[in-house]
Amino acid sequence: MSGTKLSGGADSVAEPGGPDEDGEPSPPDVTEDEIFDVLSNRRRRHALHAIAGAENETHDLGELSERVAAWENEIDVAEVDYAERKRVYTALQQSHLPRLDEVGLVEFDKDRGTVDATPALEDVEIYLDVVRGNEIPWSEYYLGLSGVSAALLLAVWVNAFPFTMVPDLGWFAFVVVAFSVSAAANRYYSRDMKLGGDSSPAELE
Incomplete structure (x- = not known):
């Protein structure tokens, strides 16, 4: 990039x-x-x-x-x-x-x-494209989340312990929820993080 x-x-x-x-x-x-x-x-x-x-x-x-x-x-x-x-x-x-x-x-x-x-x-357009409080770019956050999810699903696929203690569907649901919650947080924190506007900078609000 x-x-x-x-x-x-x-x-x-x-x-x-x-x-x-x-x-x-x-x-x-x-x-x-x-x-x-x-x-x-x-x-x-x-x-x-x-x-x-x-x-x-x-x-x-x-x-x-x-x-x-x-x-x-x-x-x-x-x-x-x-x-x-x-x-x-x-x-x-x-x-x-x-x-x-x-x-x-x-x-x-x-x-x-x-x-x-x-x-x-x-x-x-984007004022601060970071995960608030951690200063991690959202692009890097999603890359990391993708890596963790891939490793998790691979462990489930090969029936590695202790992942067999939870049904496969439960792990897939966990991954979907993790991405859904992350996307919602990204949208929530980024909607006002833009340059310009009548208000003060978003980091002060």
Whole structure:
């Protein structure tokens, strides 16, 4: 999965700013590794959440800093003091926004102090694709569950002890229930784990 492009074809190698089929500049491709890297930082997640929450809007760095500071301190924007705002402002200006601009998720104008979302940001639909509390990607969780289920059913197939103490149908039912419960949990925890929206980031709710 490493290096997979989130936009364009599987073998796309388009350069940032290169023309698309209509002759318009095409957005740079963003790899999954880059997505996971930028989302691994809490402050960048909050900044992207704020930016993605307002489509076709140019964000002022000062206002963006206040909103992120409010989320970090779990207070209202009106309660953010100068030190809290300045700390976030400096970090966004010098580190986080340039990094997001570098991978192609935002367009950051440092001189004007403005930030705009790029079309590539629309591809980042899942906010945190992890099993809550364990920081395990759901894809890895299901892979592990599949392995355990295969080993279990193989043991039942060869009549290994102590698996013979439970009817075969019981083990098959266990596997079905395990996947059903996992799928329900995945849907429940992931339904609000998206970038954008009017509310605060899901991890704060």
